[in-house]
Amino acid sequence: MKLKKEYQEITKDILENENYITLKNDTHHGSTRYAHCKRVSYLSYLVSRLLKGNYNDAAVSGLLHDFFHGNTNSNENISYLNHPKVSVENAKKYFTINENEESIIETHMYHYALLKDTFPFINKRERVDHKLYKPKNKDGYIVCACDLAVSIYETLIFKVRYKTCLYILFTINLIK
Ligand SMILES: [Fe+2]
Numbered sequence: 001m002k003l004k005k006e007y008q009e010i011t012k013d014i015l016e017n018e019n020y021i022t023l024k025n026d027t028h029h030g031s032t033r034y035a036h037c038k039r040v041s042y043l044s045y046l047v048s049r050l051l052k053g054n055y056n057d058a059a060v061s062g063l064l065h066d067f068f069h070g071n072t073n074s075n076e077n078i079s080y081l082n083h084p085k086v087s088v089e090n091a092k093k094y095f096t097i098n099e100n101e102e103s104i105i106e107t108h109m110y111h112y113a114l115l116k117d118t119f120p121f122i123n124k125r126e127r128v129d130h131k132l133y134k135p136k137n138k139d140g141y142i143v144c145a146c147d148l149a150v151s152i153y154e155t156l157i158f159k160v161r162y163k164t165c166l167y168i169l170f171t172i173n174l175i176k
């Protein structure tokens, strides 16, 4: 209970901001981007607290790490590799963030950059040097890892489950 209260104190100004609330209109891993960012933020806060990191910065940058609108595939200004920069721009436009929070948001796609550097055939249009995305400290790694974990969870829960239901309905219809 104490943790939940502390987390709410840290994040309430962002979560209640009218510009931030518009993230509820964007779909993200079968959920909303608002819900995704909140999950990443709360998990990052808990892990950072457990590992004695800067949990305040972890919670804030977790909320702001995907602060962009539109789709990474359909919008020319947003892509897998530049959406952290767009998120930093939006975060600075509507809130005051410190250097550490800016760095955590900018490097949160390290997992993707590392994967893409190892397997360059993934999304050939975008080249990447994973070292540019290397987190600068413990909380950078925490937010990056929590983003990956939450993304996998959301994909399994919201996307795969939805598709499975569709397949089941389709099969039942075929049998009928
Ligand atoms: Fe992201």
Ligand SMILES: [Fe+2]
Residues within 6 Å of the ligand: 036, 040, 065, 066, 147, 151
């Ligand atoms: Fe994310």
